[in-house]
Amino acid sequence: MNYKLKIFKAVAQTQSFSLAAKQLHISQPAVSKCIKNLEEMYGKAFFERNANSIYLTKEGVLFREYAERIIQLYEELEDEFLGEKIFSNEVSIGASTTIANYILPKLLIAIQKNYPELKINLVVGNTFDIQQAVLKKEINLGIVEGDNHNTRLQYSKFLEDELVVVSKYNQEDADTISLTGFINLPIVGREVGSGTREVIENALQKHNLSISEYHAVLGSTESIKNYLLNSNVFSILSIHSVEQELKSGQIRIIDVDELEIKRWLFFITRQGYQSKLTTKIQNLLSNTYNQKE
Numbered sequence: 001m002n003y004k005l006k007i008f009k010a011v012a013q014t015q016s017f018s019l020a021a022k023q024l025h026i027s028q029p030a031v032s033k034c035i036k037n038l039e040e041m042y043g044k045a046f047f048e049r050n051a052n053s054i055y056l057t058k059e060g061v062l063f064r065e066y067a068e069r070i071i072q073l074y075e076e077l078e079d080e081f082l083g084e085k086i087f088s089n090e091v092s093i094g095a096s097t098t099i100a101n102y103i104l105p106k107l108l109i110a111i112q113k114n115y116p117e118l119k120i121n122l123v124v125g126n127t128f129d130i131q132q133a134v135l136k137k138e139i140n141l142g143i144v145e146g147d148n149h150n151t152r153l154q155y156s157k158f159l160e161d162e163l164v165v166v167s168k169y170n171q172e173d174a175d176t177i178s179l180t181g182f183i184n185l186p187i188v189g190r191e192v193g194s195g196t197r198e199v200i201e202n203a204l205q206k207h208n209l210s211i212s213e214y215h216a217v218l219g220s221t222e223s224i225k226n227y228l229l230n231s232n233v234f235s236i237l238s239i240h241s242v243e244q245e246l247k248s249g250q251i252r253i254i255d256v257d258e259l260e261i262k263r264w265l266f267f268i269t270r271q272g273y274q275s276k277l278t279t280k281i282q283n284l285l286s287n288t289y290n291q292k293e
Contacts, residue, residue, distance in 0.1 A: 094139040127195035146195025163261040186215035
């Protein structure tokens with residue numbers, strides 16, 4: 001029955017028999033047959049069908065609520081009695097780009113040395129993407145930056161990060177500038193939805209300031225760094241993301257009067273029940289990071 005409910009849930013989410021079949025890696029006739037059997041079993045039509053689409057009926061909406069509760073309960077049962085078995089198999093972690101590129105790799109290598117049987121799938125996206133993936137149960141655990149907290153998610157502190165103003169090294173540039181002087185510089189930033197951009201804008205708002213227009217908007221920290229190295233522009237980036245360039249002297253930090261931007265990076269899970277697997281992965285990442293510091 002649990003598998004039938006998962007098929008029903010997939011059809012309800014995708015509003016498509018073919019997409020649900022693709023998502024579950026089964027045939028479309030198998031999906032159609034399962035839904036038909038459920039409707040016959042309960043004597044209700046759960047979906048309205050027409051030539052181009054399907055959608056839930058009133059009874060279907062109610063059935064979905066019960067189905068999701070039963071599926072969740074079943075997952076908790078499996079976690080309670082098969083937690084160690086699940087842990088030794090596979091886990092999906094989602095991380096925003098700064099974290100995935102500059103913080104997680106060394107930690108994941110250290111973890112897999114201790115748990116060689118554990119297969120880790122890393123999903124990368126901006127903060128909004130990772131939040132959505134956690135809500136849709138596409139990943140076990142998310143790690144994100146940013147201040148915009150979703151009320152359907154649970155946030156736990158991972159580590160504190162500092163954002164710094166950086167530019168290509170130039171002996172003629174001043175080491176310190178004023179805050180108002182900074183916002184009038186040509187600034188390269190991240191896209192809307194990026195946790196880094198959100199934190200920067202919130203920090204400037206505290207001074208009743210904003211960046212009226214970005215010189216350029218790029219979709220990754222790596223692209224911003226390459227842009228910086230080949231032009232006379234500025235950006236605000238995580239200190240973790242520019243460690244190598246600072247050591248090599250390619251990039252330098254510029255102090256901005258009255259501007260200090262620190263932020264927490266967070267583990268995120270869905271509100272409510274948290275599996276043993278997720279808790280163990282969180283603890284492993286936190287402990288590994290603290291040992292490396």
